[in-house]
Amino acid sequence: MVFLIGIPFLSQPANAELSAKQYDIEGETILRQIRDLKSLTSCIRLEDRKTLLEGAQRWLSGASRYSPDPSVLKRGSEIESIVAQINSAPACEPAAPPNTVAVPAASDAKSAVSGGQPAGNETFIGPFAGRNAENDGYATAVGFAAGSQMKDSGEAVALGRSAAEAMTNSPSAVALGSSAGRQAGNSGYATIVGPVAGYQMKDSDNTVALGRSAAETMTNSPSAVILGSSAGRHAKDADSAILVGSSAGYQAQRIKHSILLGYASGRFVSDTAYSLIAGYAAGEYANSSDHSVMAGAFAGYEARMSPRSIFIGRDAGMYADNAPSAVMIGLATGRAAKGSVNPVFLGVGAGSSAADTKDVVLLGTHANAEPGIENAVGIGRDANPRQSNTWHIPEPMNLGIGTAAPTAQLHTTGDVRFERTPNGVLVTDNRGNVRASDALQLALERIEKLERRIEALERKGRR
Known part of the structure; x- marks a missing residue:
């Protein structure tokens, strides 16, 4: 078995100091890589061992800067423990070649010649x-x-x-x-x-x-x-x-003209021309999905009838049947989003269950959408539009226009324009609905009439 690993940890330059939380996340990534390696193979190749342990040691060396943080301390203990396990694990020996290879029988011959x-x-x-x-x-x-x-x-x-x-x-x-x-x-x-x-x-x-x-x-x-x-x-x-x-x-x-890279990539795929499929079992059953890109383990695994789509990330679009012109990028993004037409899902787990949607845009970790809706946008972690023709930003998030530090859910530094509303003032009802009211205009008109009557009476009195 060949196990490919990425660069587990790169030390940051002095002007890009990580916060304790960010450093803890880096440690968690290293820990997961080592655990995955242990679970996938009974022995560890020397080059994999060297790469992982070097990254772990660099992380442990830098952890002293965050020693008061309990999360970093806990993560350091976990990494030290698993490093010890890796050091004691057996290294892979070169596989011995098989003694025989089964091949079709050669032509029958009655006698041998030199x-x-x-x-x-x-x-x-x-x-x-x-x-x-x-x-x-x-x-x-x-x-x-x-x-x-x-x-x-x-x-x-x-x-x-x-x-x-x-x-x-x-x-x-x-x-x-x-x-x-x-x-x-x-x-x-x-x-x-x-x-x-x-x-x-x-x-x-x-x-x-x-x-x-x-x-x-x-x-x-x-x-x-x-x-x-x-x-x-x-x-x-x-x-x-x-x-x-x-x-x-x-x-x-x-x-024709497709590229399949990785174990079992596109193993049983059909009618998927001009496509790039890369990763373990990526696009294995992605039939009728031409002009597509599927990259990552199980990306587009059963994405049938999803032409002109992009699935990038492990499990991205894994079961996204009938999802034409889809863009799904991130771990498990759109994993079960079958029947989603023209979706754009970006972020870990984004749109993982947004099935049967159309023209929906989801940006953010675990952003999702109610199945069956159309023309909706969800931005931010856990955004979840539930109706068609809506835009959802999770409640705790403040939106700043012209400011990078908004203090309210909507904070603007310029003018706000409401098209096609009558002259007047904005009023709210007991349900929080905002509308333009002409009550002020009516009051001003009445005041003007009263002023004219008063002036008329004053002129009459002076006579």
Whole structure:
């Protein structure tokens, strides 16, 4: 098992001193990385051990600056404890290669010969090598039955038991490994390396396949690059696709010009062309989601029928079926947001259950939305709009316009304009609703009338 880790901790420059809370969070991240590593593997690679322990030691060295803080003290004790466990854990030993590799049986033979029978400029070395080969000028085949019954594959190179056996119409192909390129057809200039790699591969010119069973039975995938054990093993219609990682694109179909990176990434995906899928099991069943980006473990795992979408982060869009044109960035963002159309979710857990929504924007940790609403915005931690055509900012948050230190829920340093309201004053009712009232205008008009009457009476009295 290969376990990739990030940089667990970087010391901060003097002018960017962390608060005790921020430092505690850095320590928590280191602790989680080490715990994850311990849970995923029974042994720890030396380079992983070195990287993690160096980060932990740097954190512990800097923790003295925050020693009065109880959270930092507690975190330091936890890190010291797990560092001791890591130091006592066994280191991984290099894996021993398997003694045998199961491969399809070579051609039946009644007797063995010391070498092949070249028909012209070919070079065949090994029992039955090049046997009954036809139209294979300048081909080279080395190994038991290598290149036997090979046809129309001039300048091909085959090395290994049954390598390129019965391969047809594949000029200048290279097949290295037991049964590599065996029965492959119409795959000229292909490079096939690994036991059973490219076995029965068809219509895949200029393809590169590297790894045990890589591109085995793959069809109609010219110019594809396949790297990893069982990568693209039964893939179809993967023109110019790049599949890297064990079982990446294992049975993927119709994924031309897509890139799949990571173990089981896009393993059974179909109809997802021009997409980037990267991460453990990312986009494994993300059918009909072309022109998309899925990055992170389980990102877009079952995001079916979600074209033109972006899922970035572990579990991001994991079950976001029918979520076209989605943007979901952050850990577990939009994890169960099926049926969400044109959503923008940003932040850890944002929109994790905002299903069947349309044109909803959520920004903030655990910001969510009531399923089924449309055209709503939630900004801030735990924002949760519950009605269509609304904008929700959590109650404790103050909004400042023109000021970075607002003292009220709405604090502005300039004028406020209310369009299409009558002249008057703003009044509130007993439910807190604010509206423009013309009561003041009416009062002013009455005062003006009274003043005119008084003036008239005064003129009459003077007469």
